[in-house]
Amino acid sequence: MSKSFSYEDVAKHTKEGDLWLVIDSKVYDLSRFAKMHPGGANLLYAPAVAGRDATQAFFGLHRHEVLLKPQYARLQIGSIAGETEQIRAPAPGETSGVPYAEPTWLCEGYYSPYYTEGHRAFQKAVRTLFMEVVAPESARCEADGSRISEEVTRKLSDANFLPMRLGPGKHLKGRTLLSGVKPEEYDYFHELIVNNELARFGGRGVIDGLQNGGVIGVPPILNYGVQELQDAVLPDILDGKKFVALAISEAFAGSDVAGLQTTAVRDGPDWVITGTKKWITNGTFADYFTTGCKTGTDGGFTMILIPRGPGVETKAIKTSYSATAGTAYVTFDAVRVPAATHTLGEEGQGLKVILSNFNHERWMVCATAQSAQRVVVEECLKWANQRMVFGKPLNAQAVIRAKLARMISRVEGSQNWLESVTYQMNNMTYAEVSSRLAGPIGLLKQYITKNGRDTAEDATQVFGGRALTQGGMGKVIENFHRTSGFDAILAGAEDVLGDLGVRQAIKKMPTNTRL
Numbered sequence: 001m002s003k004s005f006s007y008e009d010v011a012k013h014t015k016e017g018d019l020w021l022v023i024d025s026k027v028y029d030l031s032r033f034a035k036m037h038p039g040g041a042n043l044l045y046a047p048a049v050a051g052r053d054a055t056q057a058f059f060g061l062h063r064h065e066v067l068l069k070p071q072y073a074r075l076q077i078g079s080i081a082g083e084t085e086q087i088r089a090p091a092p093g094e095t096s097g098v099p100y101a102e103p104t105w106l107c108e109g110y111y112s113p114y115y116t117e118g119h120r121a122f123q124k125a126v127r128t129l130f131m132e133v134v135a136p137e138s139a140r141c142e143a144d145g146s147r148i149s150e151e152v153t154r155k156l157s158d159a160n161f162l163p164m165r166l167g168p169g170k171h172l173k174g175r176t177l178l179s180g181v182k183p184e185e186y187d188y189f190h191e192l193i194v195n196n197e198l199a200r201f202g203g204r205g206v207i208d209g210l211q212n213g214g215v216i217g218v219p220p221i222l223n224y225g226v227q228e229l230q231d232a233v234l235p236d237i238l239d240g241k242k243f244v245a246l247a248i249s250e251a252f253a254g255s256d257v258a259g260l261q262t263t264a265v266r267d268g269p270d271w272v273i274t275g276t277k278k279w280i281t282n283g284t285f286a287d288y289f290t291t292g293c294k295t296g297t298d299g300g301f302t303m304i305l306i307p308r309g310p311g312v313e314t315k316a317i318k319t320s321y322s323a324t325a326g327t328a329y330v331t332f333d334a335v336r337v338p339a340a341t342h343t344l345g346e347e348g349q350g351l352k353v354i355l356s357n358f359n360h361e362r363w364m365v366c367a368t369a370q371s372a373q374r375v376v377v378e379e380c381l382k383w384a385n386q387r388m389v390f391g392k393p394l395n396a397q398a399v400i401r402a403k404l405a406r407m408i409s410r411v412e413g414s415q416n417w418l419e420s421v422t423y424q425m426n427n428m429t430y431a432e433v434s435s436r437l438a439g440p441i442g443l444l445k446q447y448i449t450k451n452g453r454d455t456a457e458d459a460t461q462v463f464g465g466r467a468l469t470q471g472g473m474g475k476v477i478e479n480f481h482r483t484s485g486f487d488a489i490l491a492g493a494e495d496v497l498g499d500l501g502v503r504q505a506i507k508k509m510p511t512n513t514r515l
């Protein structure tokens with residue numbers, strides 16, 4: 001690999017069976033590979049490519065990661081004497097130097113009132129872990145829809161992945177957190193970091209596949225389950241050995257909880273549950289279902305934890321994102337569970353249990369959706385810089401710059417609002433969050449998810465046909481364009497949440513004010 005060549009040396013190899021070229025000062029011998037080149041052999045023999053510096057041609061057509069794959073990296077036979085490579089992959093934990101690719105607080109020379117050095121050390125540790133563990137798993141799972149492997153779940157669980165995604169609280173007690181953050185120091189900015197970093201390295205289906213069911217299905221157990229139940233189920237769940245799904249929505253009803261038809265009736269000490277649930281994230285592999293059930297004839301509603309067992313069946317629903325999310329149709333057929341231990345909260349008080357979850361869930365979607373949009377901004381800035389059209393970089397076109405301006409403004413605006421809400425969460429009690437932040441979080445989610453779809457449209461125009469294929473240059477944009485609609489629906493439909501924000505504001509209008 002240390003062999004040095006001159007451009008004259010390389011220029012001698014331009015024929016079929018004897019083909020060299022240079023990419024970013026590295027010399028590649030494509031003599032045998034040319035026949036197998038996915039883009040075809042002939043174009044590699046073109047006079048501007050064979051035996052020449054093909055850096056610009058290469059980066060107009062391939063992502064850098066192609067050169068890093070072992071099967072292609074080994075085609076390198078040496079380097080051009082006196083030159084060093086300019087383009088390199090980020091080191092583990094490294095931040096991007098592309099403008100707006102990182103939130104301001106991670107950019108040198110900028111300041112933030114919210115984050116400490118401790119947050120920075122934590123962010124670096126989380127990025128390193130996700131870069132090494134989540135990114136390769138995401139590439140695999142987004143492509144074939146397979147389940148997150150046990151090995152990846154174990155590595156993430158060793159770092160307390162699910163407990164960290166549940167936010168600050170008693171579930172962190174006694175745990176050793178990344179970069180030595182003490183459980184009592186862990187705040188919503190740490191959790192924001194986890195969510196932001198997750199969306200940098202995970203495709204949309206993979207983000208949900210990585211125990212999102214637990215993030216929304218565990219809090220009712222943690223906050224409303226009796227101690228005996230918590231002791232029995234939580235250790236394995238928090239350690240990633242068992243999985244939970246939140247089972248509320250049905251084909252009959254979504255946000256309209258009163259329309260739910262899954263029913264639990266008492267028979268001696270047991271609940272007997274019958275009904276169906278739809279769109280249940282992680283449902284295909286969940287061991288427990290935190291389930292909303294109709295109890296009583298007066299519209300009463302109770303949350304019950306149902307373990308997978310006799311009478312529980314799940315089947316995968318094909319959605320437009322990766323099957324890794326485990327989206328399921330769930331059937332409960334006269335399933336028996338003991339009422340004394342498996343009822344979450346009081347009988348008939350299920351709505352209170354569900355609502356207690358919503359703000360955190362919506363805020364989490366804001367965090368991942370917002371970060372995914374920043375990745376799109378980075379992809380677009382890079383592409384517009386390296387793609388040549390009409391003899392100039394794509395970013396020489398004013399229409400492209402106008403799209404970039406809109407994308408950047410959206411992502412910066414939503415980041416600032418999200419951090420402001422996070423700061424409030426850090427300083428408010430649970431009751432204050434419920435009364436003061438439900439509206440703002442609803443509006444924020446509407447704002448971010450609407451931005452997401454606008455950004456998906458803009459990015460698709462920037463990438464053109466490449467944004468329509470699942471591999472190659474535009475693969476991130478294709479994934480985002482196909483899946484950004486999930487953010488606008490899951491955890492509360494965009495329009496419903498915008499309306500919630502305005503209704504809450506109307507409720508709080510002072511009576512003593514007039515124009």
Ligand code: HEM
Nearest residue numbers: 028038039043044049054057058061062063066072472473
């Ligand atoms: C070390 C050298 C090269 C390797 C390892 C390589 C590898 C690949 C691979 C894996 C693909 C499939 C698509 C992808 O994964 O991005 C591809 C596609 C392609 N390659 Fe190369 N390639 C090399 C050099 C070049 C050069 C110098 C040219 C320029 C003429 C070229 C032109 C193309 C074209 C036109 C495509 C199809 C792109 C598309 O579908 O959008 N390749 N190449």
